[in-house]
Amino acid sequence: MALYEHITACLGEAVAKYAANKHRGGSNGNKGTRYEDFFITTQVVAEAVKLFENPGQPATHIKGQAPGFVDDLRIATDTSTKYFQLKNQENVSWTAGEHPIADDFAYQVTLSKHLGEPNPSTNLVVSSATLKSALAKSIPGAIQEHTDTQHFPWTETANRLLLESPDLRQQVAKLSHSETPTHDAIYGAFCMLQMACNEHPQGATVLELLEKASSFCPGQLRLPPPEKDWGSHIDPNFKQALAFVPGLVYSIKRGFFHWSGFGTSGVFSSSVLSEEFIRFQNDIVQRQPKTFEEFEEVLP
Numbered sequence: 001m002a003l004y005e006h007i008t009a010c011l012g013e014a015v016a017k018y019a020a021n022k023h024r025g026g027s028n029g030n031k032g033t034r035y036e037d038f039f040i041t042t043q044v045v046a047e048a049v050k051l052f053e054n055p056g057q058p059a060t061h062i063k064g065q066a067p068g069f070v071d072d073l074r075i076a077t078d079t080s081t082k083y084f085q086l087k088n089q090e091n092v093s094w095t096a097g098e099h100p101i102a103d104d105f106a107y108q109v110t111l112s113k114h115l116g117e118p119n120p121s122t123n124l125v126v127s128s129a130t131l132k133s134a135l136a137k138s139i140p141g142a143i144q145e146h147t148d149t150q151h152f153p154w155t156e157t158a159n160r161l162l163l164e165s166p167d168l169r170q171q172v173a174k175l176s177h178s179e180t181p182t183h184d185a186i187y188g189a190f191c192m193l194q195m196a197c198n199e200h201p202q203g204a205t206v207l208e209l210l211e212k213a214s215s216f217c218p219g220q221l222r223l224p225p226p227e228k229d230w231g232s233h234i235d236p237n238f239k240q241a242l243a244f245v246p247g248l249v250y251s252i253k254r255g256f257f258h259w260s261g262f263g264t265s266g267v268f269s270s271s272v273l274s275e276e277f278i279r280f281q282n283d284i285v286q287r288q289p290k291t292f293e294e295f296e297e298v299l300p
Helices: 001-013 015-029 034-054 099-117 129-137 158-163 166-173 181-200 207-218 236-242 277-285 291-297
Strands: 062-066 073-076 083-089 119-125 147-151 249-253 256-261 264-267
Touching: 001 099, 034 073, 034 083, 034 099, 034 158, 034 166, 034 181, 034 207, 034 249, 083 099, 099 119, 119 129, 129 147, 158 166, 158 181, 166 181, 181 207, 256 291, 277 291
Parallel strands: 083 119, 119 147
Antiparallel strands: 062 073, 073 083, 249 256, 256 264
16 A cells, blocks of 8 residues: 555545655755755764664664655654654744644654554654754643654755764764774765765665665774674685784774884775675785785775
């Protein structure tokens, strides 16, 4: 059964027509809308960090412009379904207009329950902290149980957003291949995740978005932990060969090979799971470098 047939079944034909028009208008208006893009990317960052901190957690699916009544963003897991409506405006009301936000929030939860979605909730996101506080105090009783408000600032660029949001910078830094990434690396990671979202208009899991983002610039984003420790992917013969290189210090962090010695350091451009790193290991084993300089000659 198509979504709008479900809406007709639980809310009536008139509401279904309104939902169809709302989604069509929302999809067209979303093109190039940075406010929504930036917010969605921050949610991907937050969910990705959770994935690294709790690798066994259920898959999280993220979709912008999801068909329905609260349609700017949908974040779904096996245990919850969160809907977000974003308003980058100075004046926002729960009850004003021909189709009030409060009605849309009530419709969305009714539809979600009809579809069997687990624990549906609705969230209103605004760009003014003062407006957020006022809206939080005036949530209509009919939707209070499932509704929350959030403040998300409006900035012209992603770079400015990161510069003005220390907490967001720290979150994005956790996704970098480096434990001490530069601001440029953090900015690049954020932009790659935003592009990954744009490449998945039908939505995707957080893991799929991470993999897509990594494909844009290999080696900049860490990968989720495998079932075994990263060290298990290192050839014992490779370790033995490196043990004979004086002054070389190396480690496997966040899925990447880090090396240093004699005042220089670096990170292999591909993860330890990549074909490139396997070839590098094989070259080291074959050439058996005896000095740090010979080791550097094998680096790509």
